[in-house]
Amino acid sequence: MSNSESSRFTTLSVPPADEAFAVNGAYLADTSPDKVNLGIGVYRTDEGRPWPLRVVERAENQLHEEHDAARHEYLAIRGDVEFLDLARDLVFASAGDKEGSDDRIASVQTVSGTGANRLGADFLAQHLRPGRVWIPEPTWSNHHAIWTFAGVARGTYPYYDVAGKCFDWVRTAQTLNEQASPGDVVVLHACAHNPTGADPSKEQWEKFAALCQAKGLIPFFDLAYQGFASGSVEEDSWAIRHFFHYQPQLEFFVAQSFSKNFGLYGQRAGALHVVTSSAGLSTGVSQAVLANLCSLVRGEYSMAPRRGSEIVKTVLRSPDMRRQWHEDLQLMSGRIKAMRQALYDRLVALQTPGTWEHILSQIGMFSYTGLSENQVFAITQRHHVYLLKSGRISISGLNESNVDYVARAIDDVVRTVI
Ligand SMILES: Cc1ncc(COP(=O)(O)O)c(C=O)c1O
The missing domain is CATH 3.40.640.10 (Type I PLP-dependent aspartate aminotransferase-like (Major domain))
Incomplete structure (x- = not known):
């Protein structure tokens, strides 16, 4: 059936790309020094870096030292x-x-x-x-x-x-x-x-x-x-x-x-x-x-x-490693809670129209900001802030260096875009 001029796959339609990964790709391709990634649901440190948990590194070292010959079975x-x-x-x-x-x-x-x-x-x-x-x-x-x-x-x-x-x-x-x-x-x-x-x-x-x-x-x-x-x-x-x-x-x-x-x-x-x-x-x-x-x-x-x-x-x-894991979890969830508070405080200080208590009351990695699809589009175009079109942000993409910038960007689009 297939020859050099046709392909059996020509009838394939292209499914939509997964939004979270597409937003991440757009963020990576953006050359602006101001860019902020609030799209993908992964933990980031206050420096915006990935964080191998301390207890995970300890377990990795232990496994490495054990040098178990069956480790790839x-x-x-x-x-x-x-x-x-x-x-x-x-x-x-x-x-x-x-x-x-x-x-x-x-x-x-x-x-x-x-x-x-x-x-x-x-x-x-x-x-x-x-x-x-x-x-x-x-x-x-x-x-x-x-x-x-x-x-x-x-x-x-x-x-x-x-x-x-x-x-x-x-x-x-x-x-x-x-x-x-x-x-x-x-x-x-x-x-x-x-x-x-x-x-x-x-x-x-x-x-x-x-x-x-x-x-x-x-x-x-x-x-x-x-x-x-x-x-x-x-x-x-x-x-x-x-x-x-x-x-x-x-x-x-x-x-x-x-x-x-x-x-x-x-x-x-x-x-x-x-x-x-x-x-x-x-x-x-x-x-x-x-x-x-x-x-x-x-x-x-x-x-x-x-x-x-x-x-x-x-x-x-290991009871000891399990305790350390709980500490690592507290550290991650604690930083996320602190960033919720920081974003909320800045929006209130800017007197950004609307109510923002939900940023504090929502839990986990994400906040559903309430930004409209147009506002999401505008915040990405104007300010290089990346998030899902539903208005979902991953709070762990916020840190002490960018939370001010993000709050001002939200303030701008809330005031100027419906
Ligand atoms: C609600 C929910 N379920 C499941 C997953 C699956 O994650 P993974 O396949 O990485 O374990 C995710 C990841 O973002 C998620 O948010």
């Missing part, structure tokens, strides 16, 4: 079992309630959080065939791609109350109650909702669990920022433990990423945990889920990469 298809146990307990076991927590949970190692979302979506599409997946609007845009590629019809629920600048429980509940059907999946950000930085309260999570139970929905937690929202890994997984202990029991999914909380972005360390009902324990339901996940993993990528999970395992199994 294949992992098992399921992944590294010790890593998986530690990863699971980080989410499900809080002080005092560990006992019995593992029998209901089937865990496999994944290609970070994205891979965990995708594997879970593929598993559901193949084995439970949900009529629809309910995705928050707005959300991390990759959720749409992942569920589309998995072949599951999508619906959205109105997550964000634009006027109140908070999670919209009333409209979320109304939409799901009226439109969702038993067996549908509902995607939930476990903490530090991307892009809004607005999370449900504990009371709203309790209502959410009850709604899922009453409607027969399958909750699918995306956990990409554990420790980044509050600085406490336990606090940030509260919602998941609440669902885990809910009676009558819920069956649900957790896609866990170590990209942000260990700063292991390119290492692709993560896990998928599938929580089954204890009613299925005697018939081996959890093992059947695990075997099916492994079969999908084998057909997709054989097994996850091992370097990142070795680092996470080395840290989590």
Whole structure:
């Protein structure tokens, strides 16, 4: 079919580029000395540099010294079992309630959080065939791609109350109650909702669990920022433990990423945990889920990469390194909180029109500024400040040297552009 004058690929349309990576590319290509990158969701130091966590460097040194001859061997298809146990307990076991927590949970190692979302979506599409997946609007845009590629019809629920600048429980509940059907999946950000930085309260999570139970929905937690929202890994997984202990029991999914909380972005360390009902324990339901996940993993990528999970395992199994990790997390989340305050203070001092308290009340890496698409376009054109067109900024791109400049740039576009 293909000859020198035609190609079998000429019918291909070009999909839109991923916005966060496109914005990052535009930032890199910009030669202005003033440019500021608030687009991509990665941690940066006060000097605007990437930061290998101190505890990660310590673990890397330890692994290097161990000089294990098997360090480049294949992992098992399921992944590294010790890593998986530690990863699971980080989410499900809080002080005092560990006992019995593992029998209901089937865990496999994944290609970070994205891979965990995708594997879970593929598993559901193949084995439970949900009529629809309910995705928050707005959300991390990759959720749409992942569920589309998995072949599951999508619906959205109105997550964000634009006027109140908070999670919209009333409209979320109304939409799901009226439109969702038993067996549908509902995607939930476990903490530090991307892009809004607005999370449900504990009371709203309790209502959410009850709604899922009453409607027969399958909750699918995306956990990409554990420790980044509050600085406490336990606090940030509260919602998941609440669902885990809910009676009558819920069956649900957790896609866990170590990209942000260990700063292991390119290492692709993560896990998928599938929580089954204890009613299925005697018939081996959890093992059947695990075997099916492994079969999908084998057909997709054989097994996850091992370097990142070795680092996470080395840290989590040592009480001393775990303590140091918590300190590193506090340092990152503390700097982000300080930058929220700094931006807020400057906007208030400039008397920038509008209210800016939401910058302080939102949590995690991002703030949903409320800038319009036109204002985003203008701030990039005029001031070389890069952010997503939804108005989302990554607070970690702010530092003592650029926060004044960014506040003035926001002030300018808010006053002159609608
Ligand atoms: C909400 C959310 N889920 C999942 C991910 C996946 O990240 P990774 O694949 O790097 O673990 C991200 C990353 O930005 C995210 O924001």
